[in-house]
Amino acid sequence: MLSKLLGIIPGAAVDGLILCAEIAAVVLPLIIGYEMAKAYGVFERPWPRLRPALARLGLGPGALVPLLAGVFLGLLYGAGILVSASREQGLATGERLALAVFLVTCHAVVEDTAIFVLLGGSAFWILGPRLVLALGLTAWLARRARRHSAN
Amino acid sequence: MKRGRKFLWFLLINILPLYVLSEMLTASGALAYVSGFLAPVMSLWGLPPEAAAVLVAGMLVNLYAAAAVAAPLALSWQQVSVLGLILGIAHNLLVEAVVVRQLTPRYHALTWLRVVLGLAAGWLLALVIC
Numbered sequence: 001m002l003s004k005l006l007g008i009i010p011g012a013a014v015d016g017l018i019l020c021a022e023i024a025a026v027v028l029p030l031i032i033g034y035e036m037a038k039a040y041g042v043f044e045r046p047w048p049r050l051r052p053a054l055a056r057l058g059l060g061p062g063a064l065v066p067l068l069a070g071v072f073l074g075l076l077y078g079a080g081i082l083v084s085a086s087r088e089q090g091l092a093t094g095e096r097l098a099l100a101v102f103l104v105t106c107h108a109v110v111e112d113t114a115i116f117v118l119l120g121g122s123a124f125w126i127l128g129p130r131l132v133l134a135l136g137l138t139a140w141l142a143r144r145a146r147r148h149s150a151n
Numbered sequence: 152m153k154r155g156r157k158f159l160w161f162l163l164i165n166i167l168p169l170y171v172l173s174e175m176l177t178a179s180g181a182l183a184y185v186s187g188f189l190a191p192v193m194s195l196w197g198l199p200p201e202a203a204a205v206l207v208a209g210m211l212v213n214l215y216a217a218a219a220v221a222a223p224l225a226l227s228w229q230q231v232s233v234l235g236l237i238l239g240i241a242h243n244l245l246v247e248a249v250v251v252r253q254l255t256p257r258y259h260a261l262t263w264l265r266v267v268l269g270l271a272a273g274w275l276l277a278l279v280i281c
Contacts, residue, residue, distance in 0.1 A: 005175050012223075016170030019222050020162045023215065028155050035154070075250045076243070083253045093255075100254040104247070104261050105240055105268060112242070115214050116235030119221055120228045125280060126235035129272050133240070 019118075026114045034073065057135070058098040058142030062089030066099060074108025094145055098138050106134035162215065169208065169219035177201070177223055196233050196273050197281035199224070209238035210266070211245065229280045233273045241269035 044065070051061055059067065066085040069078035082103075086096060113127045176182040186193070186200035193200045201224055209217030217238055221231070244262050251258040 001179075005179055008174055008178050009171055012171040012174035013167060015174070015222070016167045016219065019170060019218065020159075020166050023162055023166070023218070024159055027158065031154055031158060075247045079250045079253075082250065086254060096254045097257065100251050100258070100261055101264075103254075104251060104265050112214055112239050113235070115218050116231055116239070119218060119231045119235075120226070121231035121235040122228060122280075125232040125276055126239055129236055129276060130239050133268060133272060 022118050023115060026118065027111055030110055030114075056142060057102065057138045058145060059095055059138075060089075060091070062091055063095050063099055065089070066091075067102065070099070070103040070107045071109055074111060075103060078107070098141055101141060102134045102138045105137060106130045165213070165215045166219040169216050170222065173204070173220045174223045176204075195277070196237070196270075197277040198230055198233060199226070202226070202230065202234060205234055206237065209234075209242045213243040213246075214238060217242070229277075232280065233277050236276050237269040237273035239269075240272060241265040 047064060048061075050064060054061065054064060054067075063086070066078075066082045066089075069081035069085065072078070073081070075082070086099065091099070109127055109130070113123050116126050117123050173182075182201050182204060186203050188200075189203045190200040193203055196202075202221070205217050205221040205224070208220045217234070221234060226234070244265065248258050248262050251261055255261070
């Protein structure tokens with residue numbers, strides 16, 4: 001029994017290495033792409049056209065950089081930008097909550113989706129519902145907050 | 152480049168041991184035995200009972216750990232998508248809560264929200280595509 005179990009280790013290790021290589025082949029270009037986008041200053045641009053959309057989510061223009069960092073990089077890799085930007089931009093408590101609600105539901109969209117697509121999952125069904133839920137929940141919170149302040 | 156090399160190490164350290172462990176647990180029948188108790192629950196999501204280990208690995212560790220556990224299980228694309236949706240919303244809960252805490256003091260509630268939302272969304276998705 002034990003020798004049989006130990007016997008599968010080499011084969012399993014090779015399979016595990018192949019999985020590592022597949023994930024690396026997908027995620028490494030993402031890391032390089034992010035470094036390039038950062039070098040071109042994509043994250044520092046204000047993107048004025050997005051303001052109305054952000055407002056519907058209860059977010060001011062200052063929340064754009066932390067939102068982008070979270071959505072594309074994830075809570076952990078984006079944490080540095082996320083936390084420092086939300087401090088520097090002086091985000092209000094409500095904005096921070098909206099940002100947190102959006103991002104816990106939907107972050108690291110490329111990387112997280114890619115992992116399960118490699119295993120055979122459907123990108124549409126993995127990412128679509130997350131995006132819809134994040135947008136819906138945040139917009140609903142923002143509407144509720146507006147009503148409260150109107151009363 | 153330095154980030155890239157760090158990431159490769161991260162992958163090897165996270166995936167290899169769990170992948171090997173997962174195949175050993177499967178081959179020895181231990182996974183089937185333990186997950187037998189969970190079969191009725193997991194069938195709610197159209198998942199085999201062994202997928203419970205994938206959910207635990209994803210929620211408590213991270214998605215790379217979940218992938219390492221899931222890969223040897225031979226799941227259908229529907230099952231992988233349901234797992235991907237549940238875990239996409241609710242993963243790496245303990246570590247990520249530390250980051251969320253920097254944004255809002257209500258990080259506890261948000262962590263529970265992720266678990267409930269993830270399981271509910273996965274259940275609905277299973278109804279739609281399975």
